[in-house]
Amino acid sequence: MxxxxxxxxxxxxxxxxxxxxxxxxxxxxxxxxxxxxxxxxxxxxxxxxxxxxxxxxxxxxxxxxxxxxxxxxxDPQDRFAVLTTDPDQLNLRAVMNGVMAAEVELVMAERTGIDTRQYDRFEKFRTTVQQGLQWLEQQVDGLSSQPTYNGFHLVCLWDHLVLYDMFDLPSGQLSQRVAELSSLPYVANSVPVD
Ligand SMILES: N[C@@H](CCC(=O)N[C@@H](CS)C(=O)NCC(=O)O)C(=O)O
Structure with missing residues (x-):
């Protein structure tokens, strides 16, 4: 593969x-x-x-x-709950994907020469990232410190925001969750670098 x-x-x-x-x-x-x-x-x-x-x-x-x-x-046992149908877990996944997509739009726009500060559309993407992060911070109890696919998702979202440095990140429990999961070798292995 x-x-x-x-x-x-x-x-x-x-x-x-x-x-x-x-x-x-x-x-x-x-x-x-x-x-x-x-x-x-x-x-x-x-x-x-x-x-x-x-x-x-x-x-x-x-x-x-x-x-x-x-x-x-x-992985027929689905050890990392990839196939979850729990609506709250799927909401977490939807919001994490939405935050990631909004950040990508900003990164790609700037990479292709657009001054994103000039357009309301891009302001909405900024607000999406900020509100999404606040919402995730409030829902942190739904993100287990045990390894799950949603936890991996959170780490990917977080480290990418750190890499591109366009946003202030909340310093609460969400960052602790990221730190806990980042200590796993198979998570630490793929940290993005400049
Ligand atoms: N929903 C897609 C999103 C994939 C995506 O947006 N990938 C970005 C890179 S992180 C990309 O290839 N963007 C190219 C572009 O938007 O032109 C997924 O989950 O795989």
Whole structure:
């Protein structure tokens, strides 16, 4: 199997942590600059985003779908609760994905030369990140200090925000949760660096 990714992608990192936690053999293929518009570098994902998983003839798009695909094949016990149907856990996942998406819009806009401060649309993305973080801080009890896929998700979101340094991060229990989970070798292994 191959995972098309970039070393800094927080979405791809969710899958990389899960892959390492499950001890799976997956070759990492760096897509390079994800601002490019060449579907070939994204394994012909028409959305031109990473991650994409290639498993023989099967390709899988979307980080959470990739995680579910891997767990269905290789971890029938679902040790990290990837396949949870609990609405509160799914809300946490939705908000974390939303915060990550809003931050990516800001990062990609600035990378392609847009002055995001000039547009209300980008202000909304900033507010989305800030409100999302506040909401997550209030819901921290739902994020276990035991390893779960939602916990991995939180670490990926957090470390990416640290890397791009566009936002002040809350200093409460959420940061403690990140620190606890970051001590796991298979989480620490993929911390993004400049
Ligand atoms: N919902 C997708 C989001 C993937 C995504 O936005 N990936 C970013 C990198 S972290 C990307 O490739 N962006 C390229 C672009 O937006 O042009 C997932 O969960 O896999």
């Amino acid at each position: 191959q995972l098309i990714y970039t070393p800094k992608s927080h979405y791809a990192r969710k899958d990389r942590i899960l892959i390492d936690a499950l001890g799976l053999e997956v070759e990492l293929v760096d897509a390079g600059n994800v601002a490019e518009q060449d579907p070939a570098i994204f394994a012909h994902n028409p959305l031109m985003k990473v991650p994409t998983l290639i498993d023989g003839e099967q390709v899988v798009y979307e980080s959470d779908h990739i995680a579910a695909y891997l767990v269905r094949q290789f």
